[in-house]
């Protein structure tokens with residue numbers, strides 16, 4: 001249903017975005033799709049056609065493989081929730097991710113996935129996630145001290161990735177890693193780069209023995225990261241077995257997870273899942289925070305309101321689990337940012353059975369997907385879809401958004417396990433940053449959104465930072 005945004009003021013900031021290729025529906029034939037392959041490799045956001053933002057379902061073939069892009073919220077529910085048992089991981093996505101993430105939760109299937117999800121889900125319960133709030137605040141404040149001492153002209157995108165990784169690694173290992181921090185950060189960046197692009201050979205279904213030149217660089221970084229994670233886990237396990245006091249972080253929770261001995265995760269399962277948390281859990285949050293600072297730097301009313309909220313938040317006086325509720329505007333800005341620039345912009349599966357739902361008959365074997373990029377800008381669902389309007393996510397406006405119309409964290413049994421962790425992390429990081437600094441976009445050219453696993457700016461988002469009144473730089 002088209003959301004009408006109550007309490008919204010006139011024309012608002014429209015951040016840059018590819019509008020969708022022109023051309024009528026009937027011209028959307030195989031050859032045209034084929035011509036999109038360079039776009040799909042370079043920037044999938046530019047491969048969507050304009051009409052796909054207007055219609056409930058679009059279907060096409062790519063290298064003889066049938067695809068269905070679904071934007072009808074009822075059909076999304078029917079396929080991805082009620083018939084989730086008819087979905088399996090799409091082969092190209094697996095080919096790209098599985099060699100790196102192995103049996104981590106994002107790429108595992110069947111019993112391996114079920115066992116990991118069931119055992120790990122309690123670790124992401126509100127009680128545990130709230131327990132990480134102080135560590136998140138501490139890590140952000142230390143990072144902000146470093147920022148204050150450094151240059152005031154920065155590229156925010158790598159800075160936010162670094163901060164989100166430091167925060168995640170504090171909650172994962174409580175600083176228990178001995179290796180050189182700078183080297184790890186480089187390895188993490190290279191590991192994500194290694195993950196990010198589909199190799200053209202994979203898209204074309206080329207045989208596995210053909211070397212993927214785009215993939216060669218990241219192997220060293222990935223295996224170094226895996227070694228560090230495994231050794232840290234083994235050392236911690238030895239300490240637990242010896243009855244020593246250990247930090248209550250993710251690692252300890254993972255090592256202790258499971259009600260019975262047979263449910264305990266092996267070191268390999270823990271390694272795969274920590275690597276998966278690093279892959280799925282820091283760049284996503286970092287990208288959304290980067291885009292939010294960009295959007296706020298162009299909407300000064302929204303920025304002043306967010307800064308005032310951050311200033312008023314008494315982090316020492318109220319319990320960490322109540323911080324989020326004191327930040328409705330910052331939260332709304334973050335949610336609106338994830339509408340416009342969803343960090344994870346595609347949920348892709350292959351159908352293992354036929355779907356027959358009202359007017360839709362979609363056969364087994366179809367690659368069926370939701371693109372949050374398209375869904376969140378769909379003309380039948382969002383009024384002024386291209387405009388930054390955080391008030392969509394406040395009060396009654398928020399309630400009018402259907403469950404399957406806004407899906408930054410996905411849906412169904414494979415919904416993001418880290419959603420509340422990510423929301424809490426973003427709220428804390430943004431509150432700490434906004435009370436301390438003001439961020440102004442500083443390049444003449446606008447940033448262009450490019451999808452490489454996450455949606456990122458093409459120019460690393462240059463910004464000038466200034467201290468907020470009363471804050472020493």
Ligand code: HEM
Pocket residue numbers: 105106107117276277280281282284285288342343344346347348407408409410411413414415416417418419421422
């Ligand atoms: C703003 C930040 C984040 C966004 C937008 C996001 C988005 C998503 C989405 C859309 C999915 C579903 C993918 C699919 O069905 O194909 C997903 C799955 C997942 N996410 Fe997140 N995520 C975020 C943060 C995190 C964090 C912080 C963690 C962990 C620390 C995490 C761990 C995972 C895992 C393990 C899965 C796989 C779940 C499964 O298949 O059972 N994510 N995420």
